[in-house]
Amino acid sequence: MELDDAYANGPHIPGGDGFAAIWAAKAAAFRAxxxxxxxxxxxxxxxxxxDLFAPEGAAQGTVVFVHGGYWRSTDKDLWTHLAAGPLARGWRVAMxxxxxxxxxxxxxxTQQIAAAVGxxxxxxxxxxxxxxxxxxxxxxARMLDPDIAGQWLTRVxxxxxxxxxxxxxxxxxxxMNADFGLDQATARAESPIHQPVPSVPVTVWVGGAERPAFLDEARWLGAAWGCEVVVRPGRHHFDIIAGLEEAGSDLTAAVVGQRGR
Known part of the structure; x- marks a missing residue:
């Protein structure tokens, strides 16, 4: 359909087909x-x-990571290694x-993730x-909608x-909408850009080498919420998350609310 290629990542990333195997091996090694x-x-x-991973000693709090896959593929076991950075900074990590x-x-x-965070x-x-x-x-981002979140929102x-x-x-x-079953009203209701502007600090992170549609999506959210959008030069959709493997990365620092080392 009209926008299939706009939201296709793998065909536009060199070696895109090999990333899943790399992530699976890293995730399994981390769990071991x-x-x-x-x-x-x-x-x-x-x-x-x-899954919950806790640091030695008292934790500073809990980072909750939610995986992607267009709401229709992958699972938490493919991404476990991304807990490494926040964990090394003294945070529990829930995948x-x-x-x-x-x-x-x-x-x-959306309701499942809200239940999980609760x-x-x-x-x-x-x-x-x-x-x-x-x-x-x-x-x-949907977790910042007061109609979705529980009392735990005050702790975010x-x-x-x-x-x-x-x-x-x-x-x-x-x-993909054959799987999603979205209509106009549901698509709008599930779009964070139409939520109330949150009071919680938000930083949007995106790769400079991502598909234009993903750069647009990131900037739309930044514009709607008046929040910072960090565009990392040279990063594509599959390696933009790599910083979470490292304690000293700017991405890990942003996630845990601390300055990079």
């Missing part, structure tokens, strides 16, 4: 080396689970899973910092949507 509490339930469905389209709708996934907030003290990539960036100290999908109306013109 770092003890975590895996597959903690936040609901009754098999994918309503999260959240959720059901996928077309088995559920995007509004249902369980995590009830179980672990301290401030919450939310981050997610691509569709995960959309989902953490910052949000970093990475390459977020902030306006879902363009997806009405993609073949």
């Amino acid at each position: 080396a770092v003890q975590g509490t895996l597959n903690q339930p936040y609901g009754d469905r098999p994918r309503e689970v999260f 959240v899973d959720y059901d996928l389209c077309p088995d559920v709708t995007i509004p249902q996934i 369980v995590i907030a009830a179980r672990y003290p301290g401030p919450l910092r939310l981050t997610g990539h691509s569709a995960g960036g959309h989902l953490v 100290a910052g949000v970093v949507p990475i390459s977020p999908l902030a306006d879902l109306e363009p997806f009405l013109r993609t073949s």
